Amino acid sequence: METNWRLTPGSKLTWHSWGSEHLVFNENSGATHLLPLEATKALQSLAAEPQTITQLHDAILETSDKSMPHPSTEWLEELLKQFQQLGLSQLVSE
Amino acid sequence: MKLSNLSYDATASKLTTDGLRLRTGPFITSIRTHTPELTAGLQLLYADHILKEDAEFADFHIGVDRPRNLRRWLHPQIFFYFDEVAPFNPFPSEQALPLFEWGLNWAISQHAHQYLIIHAAVIEKDGHAVIMPAPPGSGKSTLCAGLVHNGWRLLSDELTLLDLHSGQAIPLARPVGLKNDSVEVIRHFAPQATLSPMTVDTHKGAVALMKPPADSVEKSDQPAHPAWVIFPKYIAGAAATLTPHSKAEACIALGDNAFNYSIHGVNGFNLLTNMLDHCDCYDFSYSNLSDAVSIFSQLEPPA
Numbered sequence: 405m406e407t408n409w410r411l412t413p414g415s416k417l418t419w420h421s422w423g424s425e426h427l428v429f430n431e432n433s434g435a436t437h438l439l440p441l442e443a444t445k446a447l448q449s450l451a452a453e454p455q456t457i458t459q460l461h462d463a464i465l466e467t468s469d470k471s472m473p474h475p476s477t478e479w480l481e482e483l484l485k486q487f488q489q490l491g492l493s494q495l496v497s498e
Numbered sequence: 499m500k501l502s503n504l505s506y507d508a509t510a511s512k513l514t515t516d517g518l519r520l521r522t523g524p525f526i527t528s529i530r531t532h533t534p535e536l537t538a539g540l541q542l543l544y545a546d547h548i549l550k551e552d553a554e555f556a557d558f559h560i561g562v563d564r565p566r567n568l569r570r571w572l573h574p575q576i577f578f579y580f581d582e583v584a585p586f587n588p589f590p591s592e593q594a595l596p597l598f599e600w601g602l603n604w605a606i607s608q609h610a611h612q613y614l615i616i617h618a619a620v621i622e623k624d625g626h627a628v629i630m631p632a633p634p635g636s637g638k639s640t641l642c643a644g645l646v647h648n649g650w651r652l653l654s655d656e657l658t659l660l661d662l663h664s665g666q667a668i669p670l671a672r673p674v675g676l677k678n679d680s681v682e683v684i685r686h687f688a689p690q691a692t693l694s695p696m697t698v699d700t701h702k703g704a705v706a707l708m709k710p711p712a713d714s715v716e717k718s719d720q721p722a723h724p725a726w727v728i729f730p731k732y733i734a735g736a737a738a739t740l741t742p743h744s745k746a747e748a749c750i751a752l753g754d755n756a757f758n759y760s761i762h763g764v765n766g767f768n769l770l771t772n773m774l775d776h777c778d779c780y781d782f783s784y785s786n787l788s789d790a791v792s793i794f795s796q797l798e799p800p801a
Contacts, residue, residue, distance in 0.1 A: 416764075418764050418767060418768070420749075420767070420771040425744060425745060425747075427750075427767075434763060436753050438750055
């Protein structure tokens with residue numbers, strides 16, 4: 405059974421966007437991150453509720469431009485690991 | 499009363515007793531020294547700054563003096579004191595003037611947390627400010643010195659103070675530090691500029707300080723709204739060129755260049771993002787100051 409990912413408990417994120425540029429400020433770490441669109445969608449989806457990689461992938465595709473290349477589940481898995489290193493996300497079992 | 503109204507002897511007397519209190523932007527700085535080089539340097543570079551009463555509250559208590567041991571006479575050294583404590587190793591005594599400037603920058607950047615403090619030059623014209631963050635060697639100070647003698651007002655060459663509530667840039671008109679070849683460049687480009695004697699063999703090379711224009715000092719109570727964030731870079735032989743710069747990347751760079759971004763947390767983030775909503779951002783490469791002045795004169799504030 406696929407494991408859920410979630411936003412790190414207690415996270416407080418503040419967003420700001422200019423067109424296709426998305427910034428998020430993580431109050432837990434004090435760090436500001438510049439994210440590509442798909443990463444922004446993934447983090448915002450996780451902020452809404454814990455999800456598996458498959459669910460996250462589906463959520464991203466749902467709002468993506470169908471004519472553009474879409475991210476793979478492998479990319480998404482790597483992204484979540486990067487979020488984990490930044491203290492933004494974690495596996496639900498953690 | 500301005501410092502220029504005080505004689506050398508009267509200035510030295512204050513500096514060696516209770517301290518000379520100078521208004522430097524939003525701060526009052528009390529300075530004590532027995533060093534003739536610093537006394538003369540202050541008289542030259544801070545001539546237009548306002549003197550405050552001896553008993554007035556001072557935000558910073560700065561001292562620059564020789565130690566009371568052999569190094570007072572043998573290869574003489576000099577210490578920077580903040581609240582009577584020496585936070586740095588001693589410097590060669592001939593570096594008293596640049597040491598005072600570096601030390602005061604340090605004091606402000608480490609303590610004035612009522613502002614978001616960015617390591618950047620900031621200048622103003624017609625109420626609109628340009629913030630210029632840049633690493634050492636990028637030509638920031640040379641560009642700043644050239645512009646403030648050509649229609650722009652100096653708010654600061656080193657420390658951009660952003661008010662957390664209004665988002666305005668707060669003036670801190672103090673001497674502009676010029677290094678190595680930049681000194682001669684400014685001597686020729688702005689012959690009206692007043693420069694201190696050159697101090698050689700500092701950790702930044704040969705340095706001279708440029709007196710802030712009197713008009714900039716007089717308008718020290720007039721903040722300005724940032725309208726542009728420009729990342730300057732001197733490139734030998736390059737044409738003066740403005741290239742649009744991503745606002746998000748500018749925000750990251752400003753945070754990285756801020757001394758106290760982490761202290762302000764989300765308030766610092768909101769301040770920068772709200773400010774950038776109303777700014778245009780550019781990279782600026784240049785090699786010729788006249789061309790740079792021309793390009794800057796054509797800047798149109800964002801709608």
